[in-house]
Amino acid sequence: MTKKYDSIVIGGGHNGLVCAAYLAKAGQKVIVLEANEKVGGMAITSELGGVKVPTVAHIARAVHPKVIKDLGLNIEIAKANIPMIALNTDGQHLKFKGDQVSGMNGAIVSAEDIKGYKSVHRNLQRFAKFLSPMMEAKAPKLKNRDREDTWNLIKLGVKLRLLGKQDMQEFLRIALLNIGDLLEDNIDNKQLIGAAAMDACWGTHLAPRSPGSVLTAMYRETGDMKGTRGAAHIVKGGMGNITDKLLKICTDLGVNVQTNAKVSKIVVEDDCVKGVELDGGEIITAENISSNADPRRTMLDMVGAEHLDINFTRRINNIRDKGDTAKVNLVLDRLPSFKGLSEEDLKARLLVCPDILYAEHAFNHCKYGEMAAKPALEITIPSVSDSSLVNDGKHVMSIVAQYAPYKLKAGWSEDTRNQLFENVIKVLEQYAPDIRECIDVSETLSPADIAKRFNNSGGHWHHVEMQVDQMLMNRPIHGAAQYNTPIEGLYLCGAGAHPGGNVTGVPGMNAAKRILSQKK
């Protein structure tokens, strides 16, 4: 059976839905094909032990204001602008809010360090603001004689100059630096440096001393979804609430959203897309296809090398897209008692990374195909802010654990997954000694599990590692930038396209604009 559409969107992750909504708004007949039984990709809320857990993504920072406005996306926030608390085994934690940092329970932060942190934070925010207009358009290419690109480059140049001589020099100095060096230049407090440094590395194959970690820190700060740049929010009903709403927006706009519809092949004829073939053999035809699947899966598995050039496939095959980030979700019978934290404090984002060396040690394991014995953790307990997730006094704890490689030397199995869970809990016990007794149900997702469950090649948060050689006009690779691919009518609209990962909706929005602008 053959059905004809203007556009097919492969993958119902948030970017796929955003792309579909923009296309439908412009009057296109659109179908979204999601392999899983539920849309939302890695931004979903799932049932676990009778409560709702944020399966992968757990914090909203950067859903783009344009996406919110254009699509009428009303994101309900359970707790806005949550602080970050860097945990310490003796209860002397540090609390971060915006550019402020303070000691808890007698922890001492010197006036110089408070000032130093403020200055680093100010610069990161200022530079993120300077970079953020780059996110909203296709990344300009240098030599393609495109007026929009030339104009964007000129604007960027002027803005860079307008930062002022000192700031411009500082931007150029630190842009490719590692976050460890930047913080150590300005701050002495090791605990402060450790937490702030690790915060730049979540979801990447970077540790604080890896070059490029300042860039990822800036990228994080580009989001200003609720008017506060870089702020983190807990979404009511979990991250799935955002994608549920996007689904509603899509269906209201007449988008046909099909779940359990796994695309096995993109049908290419005479260098143009003709449609897709589903796992069951059904063919759906369309003028355009935008793929929210990662670039490797899209180009090598769905299109196939026979339709592509050799260096192009080599570059796609060499994309760095292996995730290092695992997820542990816990359903708790009661709230654990963290040393020196009140219940109100548990609404914050809790960080376990006592100092830079801790993160570097954890990363070392990962480099050699092992999981970290003592992983760095980012923890939220969304049920403290949002009681609608749970019942019977239960709680949900969502833990991001780094580092655990996609390609584990020993291979991912029930045993190694249990090992990962044990490593996480052992670390957590040092801060919340009764955590083990509180656990009712748990779920451990290695990057390989994430890859399998969400059909995402390397199980990477950002689909494609966020590093300068895989960003802007080189994202995901040279030859597939600006949402286009060598195949006419095939576009990339996922996190593997510019500007990149996190729940922003920007790749989806930009891709839709690109498709519409290239429509003959």
Next chain:
Amino acid sequence: MSIAIERSKLGIKETPFFPRLKELSTTAHWEHWGGYLSPSELESLELEYFAIRSNATVFDISPMCKYRIQGPDAEKFMNRLITRDVRKVKSGRVSYVVWCNDEGHLLDDGTIFRFGDDDFRLCCQERQWDWLISAKLGFDVQITEETDEIAAIQFQGPTTCWFLKQLGLEGVENLKTFDLKYFDWNGNQLLVSRTGFTGDLGYELWIENKKALDLWDALFALKDERHIRAIGSGALNLARIEAGFLAPHVDFLSADHVIRSTRGRTPFEIGLGWQVDFNKGQFNGRRALLKSQKDKTDRYCFVGFEIDGNKPADHSLIYYKKKQEIGHFTSAMWSPTLKMNIGMALLKLPYGDSVQEELWTEIYTEKELKYDVTMAKLKVTDRPFFRNKRRTATPPADF
């Protein structure tokens, strides 16, 4: 002997035929070819050249890169690699091919041997292992490097068929140009292809390394009945210019070797546009080549010329109306067989294409430490310059 042979002990490899070549070399003119020592000239360039056109000559092509491509996707793989339609090359046939990088710039030329539906050999000048391995992604094929495993000679000249018949290769005279066939020879598998680089009657003989000298000796054992001569690359080069063939590193550069981004050439720019089949589906560089044809971005053309006078014009600059410099000869010679001054040149478009009049070349000739300068008029000429019916006659005459 010479310094070059001393070096062979330091890592330069000797081909399976080297012991015989060494005995025959009186001039000790050697060069390096793909890590092997190869003769530029053995005794006399002139004698070797004339032997190609009048007798039988043996040139050792063992250093040629040889890759075996086998497996269920072999045809698909080859068809995507090269610009021609491989599906039209039948089993038992050889085809001249070129291939390009993603930008549509030439990487190398060579020949493919089709042994079966899913069994090919690619022979070429440049190492291609890295490129083939990159190309393998997504295809069910096995690629084997056979360069060091197979000895080969180019056996060229009017009397070559006679020699092969004396070896007892039954039916060898029925091979048409670009045919290939395995013969049982003294219990060995001897592959004969009617191919070559001289534009003359000739064959290429392929055999496993350890039988190489037996083959050589069997051919040279007939030397009292018909003249047979081993040759070096110098004589072969003269014959190939007469035949109008391009030589890598001379007439074009592999896009992998050039440093300047503007030095890559499309097949159209070096006169090989006929190799490009846009109708066969995807092949590497197709999009770039289609675009260059559509946008007319090609900047060069490759043209054969007849040159006034008798002074060889190799490397001479070419002028339009004796003033404007528009290109140069990449290969040129006085052809002793044709009694004609010929050459192949790379010209900036539209010269040589739509503008063929008023083309001149400035030839510098050294005469005892004094240079003479001649402006010679050029006439565009079809290639090959040298045509002879014996190249394609089947069966060939014995002479």
